[in-house]
Amino acid sequence: VCQAVFRTDSAPSSGQLHAVQTYCKGLSPAVLRCVENYTNSYPAHNPRDSLHCCARAGDKACETACKNVLVTKVSEQEMVEGLIKGCGRQPLPQDPLCVVCRDLCVTLFSTNWESSQSWVEFERKCEYLPQEGAMTACLSDVREPCHLGCKELKYCTNFNYRPTELFRGCNMQADQGAQSDMNMWTRGVIQMPFLNIPVHDIHHCLPDTWKAIACVLHIKPCHGASPALICRSDCVNILKRCGDTSRFMQGHTAESICDILSPSDDPEQCIPLDQYLGDTLTTLILEEIVHPCNPDPCPSGELCEVNRKGCLPGEDCTPFFCLASCKLGEASDFLVPHNGRVRMPEASGDPGCYHLCKCGIGGWLESCVETPCVDVQRACIVGGQRRPHGSHFHIDCNLCTCFAGELICTGRQCLMEHSSYEDRQRFTGLPCNCADHFVPVCAVTGRTYPSACLARCTGLSNTQITYGSCNKHNPCSLKPCPSNQRCVLHQRVCLTSPTKADCPQYECISRRGCEKTPPEPVCDTTHNEFTSLCALSAQGRKLAYSGPCQAACAPSIGSVCGHDGETYSSVCAAHAHRVTVDYHGQCQAVGLLTLHGGDPECHTVSCFPLPQAGCKPIIPPGACCPICGGMLRLLWSREQMDALSKVKDICSIEGDIVVLVLPIDPQPTALQIAACSKEAEKIGALVNSASPVLVSHVPLSALAHAEVLISGGGYSTAPPTSPTSGLGLYLLAPLVLGLLR
Template sequence: DQGAMNDMKLWEKGSIKMPFINIPVLDIKRCQPEMWKAIACSLQIKPCHSKSRGSIICKSDCVEILKKCGDHNKFPEGHTAESICELLSPTDDLENCIPLDTYLSPSSLGNIVEEVTHPCNPNPCAANQLCEVNRKGCQSGELCLPYLCVPGCKLGEASDFIVRQGTLIQVPSSAGDVGCYKICTCGHSGLLENCVEMHCVDLQKSCIVGGQRKSHGTSFSIDCNVCSCFAGNLICSTRQCLNEHSSEDERQKFTGLPCNCVDQFVPVCGQNGRTYPSACIARCVGLQDNQFEFGSCISKDPCNPNPCNKNQRCIPKKQVCLTSFGKFECSQHECVLRQLNCDQTRDPVCDTDNVEYSNLCTLYQKGKNLSYRGPCQTFCKSIEPVCGHNGETYSSVCAAYSDRVAVDYYGHCQAVGVLSDYGFHTECAFVKCPLLSATGCKPVLAPGACCPLCAGMLRILYDKDKLDTFARVTNKKPITILDILDKIRLHVSVPQCDVFGYLSIESEIVILIIPVDQNPKPLQIEACNKEAEKIESLINSDSPTLASHVPLSALIASQVQVSLSVTSPSVKVVPVLHSLCSNLNGLDLWTSP
């Protein structure tokens, strides 16, 4: 708003100064003042468009305003409204320009500021600090602000882009060669340090697909699969497809599941920590028979037999690894020293009696068992199993949320859901889905889920080789789905939305950006949609905003689907899940009283 006001004051002087032309105008206070305000506001939106991120108004609007309010007698010689607009706004393509009519009529979403807030805009933190949305909540008695100011480093001397202390960052190599990068750590000094050079990537390498050459960085479809060419390496999703050339026999055998596996739910646990609905699907994604065992991963006890030393305690730590588990062991436990005196580090956990402890050490010192990580929640006192979108049965909603997994339905997992527009999965017919949380929400259906939900959804291709490289040159530890979600979460700027996700059985990363209120308003649903579209655009444009973060630069292509908000008084508003607004594992909702 301040930027738009400053523009208006400059234009009121009778001239709009552009880099290659000055445009004389009449008194904009009297000539179409509302339209000039709309122009000023539209040009200050950041990003201006989720795809092009350009800052131009559409040509027809440009011509209209200059015909009405341009000072034609003072136009540069040989120029008309049309010729000036050809330079400034050469298109009416809505993908690449901003139509002013959006800003000349009241919003259908209303004007309730409290429904969606931006704690970090304007930036309340010091120049050497990074502002983050406070999703951790606060201890009682503390001043509770909706944001956190954390120490950080600038990416370069001339850069205003700040990353948090301790973060691994990918930056261009010192030599400046195209495709060459190094990985650095943001140190306590406020500078990037401990840099390690990576192997250069040949960006000239292309992929040959169906006799056609696809250059590096391009994304395209092959049947129903999305593919991307990365430095000569073709990476595709593994969706099962039907097309117009499919035979009648193929159509009859089509299940929509990978490798046309039978629609049955007999779960197996892969060595990557992912539960697959059946052995057939596990084999289809590339696992050998000795790389999975029957039963869900969450049902396995990684501490029996105890793999830790006598002076250590074995603690289950479930994780789904994206790196090659043959190179980086995807351990499902951690060994911690048995301590007589626990430190005061606050990392709250909840035991099976719904009693909260400041950290794991104090919980085990009291001889208790861990239920889930994060503060205890009153709505999880009574344990009721739920099925997550990842096909795991969790002991409670809170246990699922602490794993950053959203709930598909209540009860034990019993079916693999819809993956294809053509496949019909009968097992989901026996699942009782919760009613939608919002009035008039046109929902999305996550891959493998049975029940629809109101959310912005991303389906992301990733480069496994690149993740392996990151793991090899950094800490030799596997990179997990939770690592990706935690990093993406930092880029969602609206506290009314939170991030959940899982690895799909089609080998894509699925991210859901969900309203945290149990009865989200249309504006909040729209905000989560916009956050999803923003993340998609950052991934597909290889924006340094995401790509500078290890491991997010391994995300190479994304498709977004959003749940539209439609006005429908006939839809009954029912709380589906217990409110996410409690501060479980960083879930918090900031609203006015």
């Protein structure tokens, strides 16, 4: 009876305690005292400390039972029995390996472990486990982010000329690695970290298929939500035909091996080989799409950034910059730019706990500060149902997500089947049933709204808005700068709450010493170019846009309306603000909405012509004109953003953030449109998977969910650059580029 009490690490059950008291009370008081002392000292923590966990119960009765058990019961066994009785089901089994792998991963990448054994242990215990798919995807994003296009491979030639597909490892090292693997496999054994697979002579048994497998494993197509795993049917087929079954490990068959290596045939979870067995088309005009930073042209330790600033006359102009950077962790190759602010997970903390660091001059993360933890265990209760952190769903016609207990939804006005006659009479399709009158107002956050009603609908008060669009106001007229500095306009939109907005629309720059200012060309309103904003301001000129003066944006060309509802002097001025253009002329209409049509004034605007082929047009919310490319609608946490960011963005009047990924060329080709659509899908997948590629950057960590619309047609929820002559296509993604800055 006594041995049964100490046989496991769990506390004794009530039945075991009763048995000890019955059989040992008279025979051995010492044993009884020992068991009682052990019971009184277990558990070491106060069960009341876990009361908050009861909020995660699936229903109210189970939650009540949970709280009652933690307050009244003593032993673990009694608690479990009480939970089973009160909740009517067995408690979910918890696999402690997930905690082990997370802690090992964070420690491994936060410190410089010299021992190769540590890496081997991590690979063996965690990295190849099917249940660690989320961690594997996270590591893949950090080690080798997905990039658009592949070319110049000498061995894996079937992967060349794919400008609209995403790959993680399209480079010469991966190409050579695939060839090296093929050479090793010809020896008759395929060596895996946890399994060796004997095969026949692959020179004569499906050599093209083996080559495709080697190339897939190294070039790593970004296919759906999967890592670089081939589909199970392909795996079984090739092992049945080419595997040396007589030498398979005892108990293994082609099917059992593939259950370990490639367990899925779901097209979103695996890579079918047939698309990489044939030659790709070589008739594409590759100059239509240019990737200045892919492959990476910069030295090791420097970060490549596309040159969107242009160059001064006489300069050796390159389409990219190589910037000083820091590694995101000592064992990581993921780079962040100098002066960039990033989030680092706490090595000893819970999920959701981070400290914020700045990339310093010496290439080290410094000035780190702790931040309040994001409670990723905190759910949202919607209509009596529990919605966990990270989930997305619809409430009526609005898209919603739960972010650490914060319910975030779009602000669409919904008209339902059961709506009353009065509701239908009042319905306008705009938030708060505002009228579609275009009388713009400027908010303290720097955002122009089409009307005061729409501004108030977002929570702004009358004291926080002024009539007229924001670019009509001149904050420098109030002379806010010291006498030794000059005021220059710096328009921005702040995503922080209006009550917390510190959002100046100007900058103060020195009246002297322009020769010390880094050269960044700017163009004034008379179409004259200056080496810097300081030099332009010193001459008393007014800024038209950043970057070199361009003939296509001369003052005589005329103004345009941006998708942010602001009027700009030219297309170049809009693009300099990372804003895409809706139509010619001044802004004059509320625009079309997601579900219910829109402003009749849109019929009077002059839209840019659409390409003849390769486009199924889409209309951004609040815009008048259709576009060809990709669009993301992002839900974001205002609570997170309040402490993090002030950036230029495009906010829709329905409360979400709109990112447009469009070709710059006035008449884009079908290939360019497809590339932009694929880039939008990639960004959406990064947001929805909370990839460190995005959320490591402090402002982007507030993004909660992305919905993607592409010109190919149809919404898809992802599982998931300035124009320069001769450079083909750049991608214009206003929000993401702005946030990263």
